[in-house]
Amino acid sequence: MQEAIAFLVERDAVFKQLHTQYGNPNVPTRPEGFETLCKLILEQQVSLESARACYVKIENTLGHVAPEIIAAASEETLRSCGVSRQKTTYLKALSEAVLNRHLVLESLAQKHPDDVRNELIQVKGIGHWTIDVYLMFSLQSPDILPIGDIALVNTIKELYGCHDKNEMLALAENWKPYRSMATYFLWHHYLQKRNRKFIY
Numbered sequence: 001m002q003e004a005i006a007f008l009v010e011r012d013a014v015f016k017q018l019h020t021q022y023g024n025p026n027v028p029t030r031p032e033g034f035e036t037l038c039k040l041i042l043e044q045q046v047s048l049e050s051a052r053a054c055y056v057k058i059e060n061t062l063g064h065v066a067p068e069i070i071a072a073a074s075e076e077t078l079r080s081c082g083v084s085r086q087k088t089t090y091l092k093a094l095s096e097a098v099l100n101r102h103l104v105l106e107s108l109a110q111k112h113p114d115d116v117r118n119e120l121i122q123v124k125g126i127g128h129w130t131i132d133v134y135l136m137f138s139l140q141s142p143d144i145l146p147i148g149d150i151a152l153v154n155t156i157k158e159l160y161g162c163h164d165k166n167e168m169l170a171l172a173e174n175w176k177p178y179r180s181m182a183t184y185f186l187w188h189h190y191l192q193k194r195n196r197k198f199i200y
Contacts, residue, residue, distance in 0.1 A: 001024075001027060001181070004142065004178035004180075004181035005019065005024060005181060007178055008175060008178055008181060008182055008185065011174060011175070012174060012175070012182075014159050014160065015182065015185055018185050018186075018188070018189055019185070021189075022188055022189070022192060025181070025184040025185045025187070025188035026184065026187075026188055027181075027184055028136075028137050028184075029137055029138070029140070030137040030138050031138065032105065032106075032108070032109060032138045032139065033105050033106075033138075034065070034066065034067055034094070034095075034098060034105060035065050036134065036137070036138055037094055037105075037126070037130070037134060038055070038058075038065055038070070038091055038094065039051065039052075039055055040130045040133055040134060041087055041090045041091060041094065041125055041126070041130065042054050042055055042083070042087060044087070044125075044127075044129070044130065053082070054081060054082040054083060057081035057082055058078065058081045058083070061077060061080070061081055062077070067094075067095040067096075067098040067099050068095070068099060070091050070092060070094075070095040071092060071095040071096060071099060075088050078091065086125075087125070089124065089125065090124060090125025090126070091125075093123055093124035093125055094123055094125065094126065097122075097123045102122070103119060103120070103122075103123060108120075108139065109139055113135050113139075113141045113143075113144065116131070116134075116135060116139065117131050117135075120134070127148070128146075128148050129146055129148040129149060132144050132145075132146035132148070132149070133146060136180050136183070141180060142177060142178055142179075142180050142181070143176060143177045143178060143179045143180060144179060144180045144183070145169070145172045145175075145179040145180075145182070145183060146183060147165055147168060147169060149183075151186075151187060151190045151191075152183055152186055152187065152190075153165070153168065154190065155186040155187070155189055155190045156168050156171070156186065159186070159189070
């Protein structure tokens with residue numbers, strides 16, 4: 001962590017300023033596995049608070065969140081927990097992939113991030129944002145840039161004046177091999193400016 005911070009602070013004046021202003025950024029972690037991926041599916045395009053409430057309802061209703069339990073649950077039961085029809089499909093697709101061993105979650109930590117991405121993207125409802133966050137939070141991949149994240153994009157626009165995603169990707173080349181830490185710095189700034197805490 002300190003190596004990544006030192007690299008970015010030396011390489012980029014914006015990170016030097018952010019580090020002076022805020023100190024070290026928050027580096028969130030989540031456990032590997034099925035439950036975290038379910039939570040990330042629920043978090044797509046909604047607030048973390050809303051997704052968390054939905055997950056708690058699923059836990060309370062089903063007793064436990066596991067592939068066989070989600071696969072066996074009726075759509076009506078999941079919908080009664082606040083899960084949208086689309087996300088119900090996604091949760092069931094993830095459950096089936098795990099149960100059929102098309103996706104072996106325990107093996108992902110030993111694989112290159114590109115291979116993890118190629119496996120997870122096969123599951124309906126798991127897109128690049130979900131994969132990026134899983135790689136960063138659960139697998140601690142050091143060089144991920146979740147360019148589909150609105151908070152990240154808006155912060156790069158604000159601090160660097162970039163408005164095109166290709167321009168942002170080119171800028172982020174300077175942050176390799178620590179683009180995950182760069183993202184944590186930028187998220188930290190985004191939340192501090194809005195007087196919000198990092199919830200994960």
